[in-house]
Amino acid sequence: MIIWQPGQQINNGRFIIQSILGTGGFGITYKALEPSTGKLYAIKTLNSTMQLREDFGDQQVKFINEALTIKGFDHKYILKVYEVIQEGQLFGVVMEYIDGVTLFKYVQNKGQLSENEALLYIDQIGQALEYIHNKGQLHRDIKPENILLRQNKQEAVLIDFGLTRSLATKSMTNALTEGFAPIEQYRRKGNFGPHTDVYALAATLYYLLTANGLKQEGEICPVPAVNRKYDDEPLPEPKHYNSRISQRVNNAILQGMEIEPEKRTATVFKFRESLGLVSSGNPGEVELKSAVGMDYTRLRDLLKAGKWKEADEETARVMLAVAKREKESWLDVKDIDNFPCADLRTIDQLWVKYSNGKFGFSVQKRIYQSFGGTREYNSGIWDKFGDKVGWRKGGYWLYYNNITDDKKAPETEGHLPFRGCKGGLGGCWGDFYGVSSLASRLVNCNI
Template sequence: MVLPTGTNLYGNRYIIESKLGEGGFGITYLAKNRKGELVVIKTLKDEVMTNPDFADFREKYQHDFRDEALRLAVCRHPHIVQIENVFHHDSLPCIAMEYVAGEDLWKRVKSRGCLPEAEALRYIRQIGEALTVVHDKGLLHRDLKPHNIMVRSHVSEAVLIDFGIAREFIPNLTQTHTWALTPGFAPLEQYDEQEHRGEFTDVYALAATLYCLLTAKTPPPSPNRVLRDSLVIPNNVSELVRNSILEGMKLQAENRPQSVSEWLRLFESDSDDLSTDKGVDYQNLRDLLKAGNWREADLETAKVMLKVAGREKEGYLNVEHIENFPCTDLRTIDRLWVKYSNGRFGFSVQKRIWESVGGKPGEYDWEIYKKFADRVGWYEMKKDTWKSYDDLTFSLNAPGGQLPCLWWWGVVGIVGGSLFSRVETCKL
């Protein structure tokens, strides 16, 4: 049976709030712990524990369930869902884990369509970092796909979830693995119980996930590609990213990058795209960001934006200048900030935060602006206090979206809606 709302678990340490969802054998609930914090409780379906049809497999299911808890416990990383507790409720094994408020990438793609390349790469790099930790622990995730990647509501952070079919692996050794996979995201070797597996197995799935984010389509199943490879990547995807996807989704495992780190390095380029429609030199901005000199980079951003708009003498921009800001230059500035901050800073990051607090591109609302400013760390809503520029945190420990800010300091409430409208028009 489904645990009803109000059910107390584990000595009143958790109280069921509602059912979240269920899969083939498991079921998840939203609950609160003693601190009043939301958590996710995962357990096995009641029929798995009681139905005689499952009798022969019941011990295996419980064993796999315990193993999932252990796998999560050893894989600690900001982009991996964190486990809080393991316990039994009556005869039901339970895992209490972090509740990630937000949506999974599958839902995001289905509601929004193809993601901008910069946004997609940000999530892929974050999950790539998480997978490196998983692999260092001697584990393969084996079910990497947009459905198993959550994006937190208030920041541009991806979180890897669902380790239900993760398994140990030994490099260069053929091991028997259960046949469990998701067509489109599983490489050929995952269809064979006795085939070699390694980090390259998750590399294929990560590349396939990037393909899905950029095309809003599920990749063709790998066995189908043996007969007729129909992996088509749109022309609006950059050549560097297109080639990286193709390398990561090579059908033969030995032809793929052999680790996630190796695959991620394919996205690195000795030269950044510093395109401009106004003859502006972005090399200094790039060098400052690359070196992590965030305050100096913010000053340089204000400088180049005034130069692009021809407003160096006046020293500020208004709505008209923002609405006519060249997309090429806006995209260059944003791409540099996003890349070198690992997705924490940039106009596109700020736009998502603006929308998360109820803001709409092109519309100005003072109350929305205050919520936005509170979220990015410019304002403390509880104290109704605005921070000075010198009080900001010029490091990656700053709240997501805090930078760049100097160019619009003091007028963001007026130009913010216009900026985010321009960001949307320019498809950042």
């Protein structure tokens, strides 16, 4: 049995073990330092229980094959896997180290989350699951313990793939998590599919919104699927524990946690749609919704053609029109705080879609919050944001005419949209108050 100890050098001295980050049903994860670069990594191996099994060799091959599958994943809400290393008879998977706390511990410390915050994390993990499913894989162990929140950021990352399997695999999974595992994981021949992860994602949202109520009634998780199926134990609706949950979200959770797969929400996209996180219709098209009847056809066409500067100016035009501020030609904080969510979502989705995720208000929000940005002014954070999105060069803020043109697409993530009104430095949202207010409004709108 091999357990690496703090201070131990592995892989010919390339890494030094710092501590144990955690253990699970299959693996043990270590924090490790690479002295040559000063970088920290997480390294996962099979744990002592697995090492003592007679089929340890076969299990280790399976473990490495799954790691190689995950290594091919490239998504901002999925933990990055870099490589496989060997130390004696034990193989380790070198992964991104994230300084943060699991969603489970976060809720334990903070208490149940607001609907807006819970939906933010569920939407992020939902996007990660859609990416996994599109690659023909299932996760099969979605739960708060397997979701990590980056420190000082509202960003969730899926961190544990111990049960990841191909969609084609129909055999029983030997390990599961009570309260979050669907009924098919208890069966010898389960009807697995995207709906399997939908159940666990819905159960995770159930927990995030009801943790206080569950605790008061002596429960630690939603009623296990096997109890509901074979003991006729009912699943209380989420509003039973938290009356502030909206009816839409309450119903979406219950539909996502239907016992039988055939009755359950079929895909993660449909689940996100039922929560109001994505537009209905063809997931490949952006529905041009507006709460005030604004026509976004021209903005869509400009973005589709890659006419970035014209699209930026059209964004300014439609936003001023929506807010009825054409005469003033600028938006103040109150205008942004009250900007219709439907319109903000449409504008953002158009930018995100036609830039392949490079541009958009939600991209800027993620970058701004990644530096710890809030509504309170912080010159250091604001300068870092400006440097990151290319609004500053050489320590100086750029004027609008120097920001972009249509000769080539800007390379910097989050560079656009920028212009919010006529003239001046930054425009209506290209300044601290615009960006900070937009970030806050996006959170409130679940964008």
